[in-house]
Amino acid sequence: MKKIIKIAKLELSLLFYSPIAWLILVIYIIQCGVTFTDLLYSRETNQQLGATLESLTIDIFGGNKGFFAAVQEKLFLYIPLLTMGLMSREFSSGSIKLLLSSPITITQIILGKFTAMMAYGLLLASVLLGVILAGSISIDHIDFGFVLGGVLGLYLLICAYSAIGLFMSSLTSYQVVAAISTLAVFAGLKFVGNIGQSIAYVRDVTYWISIDGRADNFINGLISSKDVIYFILVIGLFLMLTIMRLNSGRKISTTAEKALRYCLLVVMVLLAGYMSSVPVFTDYYDTTRFKDRTLTTESQNIIKKLDAPVTLTSYVNILNQYAHLGSPKFRNFELRQFDQYLRYLPDLKINYITYYDSTMNINLNDPGKTLEDRAKRSATAYGYEFETILSPAEIKKQINLIPEENRFVRMVEYKGKTTPLRMFADTYVYPHEAEITAALKRLINKPAIIGILSGNDERSIVKTGDKAYQNITTSISSRSALMNHGFDILDIAIDTCQKIPDSLSVLVIADPKSTFSPEQIKKIDTYIASGGNILIAGEPGKQSLLNPLVKQFDVSFNDGTLLQKSEKLELDLIQSHAAEKATNNGFILPEKWIITLPGAVAINYGNNNGYKANPILLANKPDSWNKIGSFNLETQKVAFDPKTEKKAAFVVAVALTKKFPKKEQKVLIAGDADFMSNAELSRFNIRNANFDFVVQLFKWFSNGEYPINTTRPDAIDNKITISRQGINWLKILLLWVFPITIGITGSITLIRRKRK
Template sequence: MKKIFNIARLELSILFYSPIAWIILIIFTIQAGITFVDLLEAREASQQLGNDLKGLTMDIFGGGRGFFAAVQNKLYLYIPLLTMGLMSREISSGSIKLLFSSPVTNKQIILGKFLSMMIYGLLLIAVLLLIIGIASFSIEAIDIKFLLGGLLGLYLLICAYAAIGLFMSSLTSYQVVAAVSTLAVLAALNFVGTIGQSIDFVRDITYWISIEGRANNFLNGLISSKDLLYFLLVIGFFLTLTIMKLNSGREVRSTITIASRYALLIVGVLAIGYISSLPALNGYYDTTRFKDKTLTDNSIELLEKLEEPITITNYVNVINSFAHLGSPKWRIFDLQQFDQYTRYLPDLEMKYVTYYDSTLNSRDNTPMTLEERGQRAATAYGFDFEKALKPEEIREKIDLRPEENLFVRTVEHKGKTSNLRMFYDMYTYPHEAEISAGIKRLLQDPPVIGILTDKETRRINLTGDKHYKDVTNTLTSRYSLINQGFDIDEVSLDDPKPIPHDLTALVLADPMEEFSKSELQKLRNYLKQGGNLLIAGEPGKQELLNPLLKELGLEFTPGTLLQESDKYELDLIQATLAEEADFIHLDFSDKDVISLPGAVAINRIDTTDSFEMTPLLHTNPKQVWNRDTPFDLETDSISFNPSTESRNYKPVAVAMEKKVGEKNQKIVVIGDADFMSNGELGRFNLRTKNSKFVTKLLNWFSDYEFPIDTTRPEPIDNKILVSQEKISWIEKFLLGIMPLSLAFAGGFLLISRKRN
């Protein structure tokens, strides 16, 4: 061991008695400093403009555009310059012969030189530690453990690059050739992951070999045993190759023996790497403060209830807009989206079924036949068209027309199935909430929301602004109820059967006609049996719903609520959550409102009933008033008249509960039916929480079973503690004082050596 340290010390002295080590250290410090200062300065400027900042540790250091990623993207430029002379210098000068004749083994030579690179790598990490130290004083409650995990990933990457560079340096006597060759090998190791994507076994091998993105998990908060072992195997592999290369100069062996040894090494490394990457053998450590890279407790508890392994079958329509994500080229990426689940379900089986069928939209209006479209798409995305099922073949297996022949996954457990879908948003893939909801549907009956379809009420299958398709059953909307675990059913009063009293909730929204006595009686019977109900009214329709509301001791007040505003229509009510409504677990900021375009107030007319009533939504008593006379917002000049009108202090939404037998009956009455309409959920000119309000409301109806609660604690590193002036001083230190100090130290050492 002493000889290894002596060789390392000698190598470091040679390195630092040349300008290259100092120049790289100076450039590295300047580039890292520029990156950090730019990121910090941008966040501080945003904070000064009044924008809310959240999770600054991850925001500044993590992600594809963060500090760690920027450092990682430049490391491959530095290491080949450091390693190019490690062995090539010895070969070109002839000193390699002296080493061979000295009392040191080839193993000691290589390990000593590699140790020198490890120590130099620690100097680079020390620069990053200095920046992290500055960040700890600049960012409130910075997540140190997360940052240390990122440094570990970068250091392992430096060591891997150094091992590769050391091997390439042993192959040539020319230092420039060694440097270029190292860059070529690094490029090859990045490219190899794209080879053999259409063959499962080959794809797994080439993906494991690829070094591209290997440190990403470390940089983003997750240390995994497979990534850690990968770096150790790569380092060990190239160091062993280097030792074997040197031994070939001392030993005489047959070509077959040499080839066998190399083959055994390669096969052994690949075998260990492949086996260690199997889900059942993986270990993980989440370095984030609130375990953001790990499933929430609710999801983990759910997975523990599974009695058998689950199977996910992915049905990929090659002519669908999501087709490329199910292609062989994207297979690894697609599988990675379920990594958090395979950590707890190592036996999770993923199957892929490719087919072609109508897209059930205007894209079908082309002169090409369905088969021609399928063949073109398959060629473009890299599918084997011969293996793609024809429309009649896929329909024999499963009819996906109700899913609009989109990219859909069926999750199967003990004969039951549920669907996971892809979404038209920036994330596309289902997240924990959607996946866990799909799994939970396999373990228990899903909640059913009934939508009353009589009297021209709001519909779930229409896309007009007034209707409820987006919130209930839009396949490609993440927050649609069908993607959060609910079933949606249409209910008609014309059906001779009674309304099922076990509905999670019956929604009665904005009827256009008066209910008959028999229809009202059917609704009363539903209430008497303890059925849950959500009633949503509209201005001018109070009399259509008040007969039913009287059964509950309520009424919609006459008139229309108006709210003073310079920006919006006067009938756009910006309601806020009542303090008493904390049971729906909706966190509000001062800027968040529930928008109600056209609303009426709710009045309690009977306080003797057994319902316990809780206000849900309030209006602003300083801005909102009730007008009970006709008006036209487009032609009339309207303002509050204190002599004839009064401000509104009544709630616009209430929740009611009471015991009916063994059941806890729940009723919600809202003075607006647009609060969950297609048009209102798509509002962009006002920051609202209508979507979350609807979700939390139905979560309460389902006794908090669905949607799955996957919320995490809010980040606490949300504030920049330094001003622009202090950031300027940080910039001067990192870009001026530090590099000049290194340059002075390097210059002094080099001049002293030259004089000696």
């Protein structure tokens, strides 16, 4: 060990007696300084402009556009310049003969030189630590675990690059050739991950070999054993190759024997790497403060209840817009989307079934092509073998995907039960933790069932109009739809059903257009009398239709229409807020939340008939009043009349509960049916919290079962604590003072060396 350290010290002295080591260090510090201060400057500017900043540690240091990613992109340019002379210099000067004849082994020589590079790597890492120190005084409550994990990943990458450069330097006596060859190997190791991605076993090998993105997990808050082992194996492989290369000149052996030794070494490394990447053998450490890269406790608890294998079968329609994601070359990308679940479900079986059938995105501008012709063209474009693709008739024998509109969908299977896991028409496309865990929970427990009453022209769950409820209930392409969060949505046709099912989590009666018949009233009353949960939403002008129904709750809809003074918005748009007593029913509605109700009526309530009532939403007291009589806001100028009208905090939603022998009945009466309509959930001219309110509402009805709670503690590193002037001082230090100081130190060292 002492000899290795002596060689390392000698190599470091030689390294710093050349200008290249000093120059790289200066450029590296400047690069880090420019990147960090630019990122900090942009966030501080946004803060001054009033923007809300969150998770600044991850925002500035992590991600594919953060500080660590920028450093990672440049490292491969620096290392070849440092390693190109490690061995080639010995060959070109002839000093290799002295080394080989000295009382040290080749292994000691190689390990000594590599140790020198590790020490220089620590110097580069210390620069990163200096930037982190600057970050700690610039970011409030910086997440040190996150940034230190990133430094570890970049240091391991430097060591891996150094081992590769050392090996390439041992192949030639020309330093420039060694540097260029090292860059070529780096490029090859990045590109190899794209080779054979359509072939099952080949893609596993080439994907593991690829060094591209190997430090990404580290710099984004997750240390995994497979990534650590990868770097160790790569370092060990190239050090062994270097030792074998130098030993080959001292031992006489045939070409076949040499080739066999090299092949055995590579095969052993590949085998060890493949085994280390198997989910069951992989361990993880989340470096983030609130374990953002790990499933929440609720998800983990649900997974623990799984006592049988889970199968995830992807049904890929090659005519669908997401067909490329199901192609063989995207398999590794697909697996990464479920990494968090593979940690806890290492035996998760993932299958793919490809087919073709009619879908909404078929190109109708090409009417001359049959469905099969289009399928063959798509198969060629996406890299499928058409012979393995099921026809419409064949897929229908296996499964009916018509309810899924023949989209890309996954079926999660557990103990013979299946549930869909969908792709979504948004930026992220893939299901997230909330949707995946909800699907698993549906297989363990039963889904919550929402019944939407129909028969009197109530709000529709299938129409896409502004007034309908499709987006929040049955839209399979919408991530926010309740059916993607553990709920089943049933259309309760009151005229054809004999009775309203007792299994409902809640029955929704929203804005009926005609009077309920005695038979219909009887069915609804029977459901209520049995303790069934119910949501009744009214509208102005419909009081007479619903008051007979809500009378049994000691509730009534007031006559008239609520209006709210506004200079830019419609007068009948009520911007309600949470009542103080909303927390009595478990609702968490922050004071800043605004729930918009376009066209609402006030609600009167009591506490008779065994029901305990609490107001949930209130109209804005200073600006809201109740307008009696008919009027037209489009043709009339309507204003508050202080003589006949008064302003008040009118109740627009009230929650009622009643104890039954085996359960608690929950009732919500709302003075507006538009609060969860398609239009209101996508309102753009005011930032409302309608979606969040609706989620809490149905979570209340389902007794907290659905949707799954995947929220995490709020980030605390949300403020830039340094001023603009302070950032300018950091720039001076990182871009001028430190580089110039190191440049002067290097110049003095080199001048003294030359004089000696």
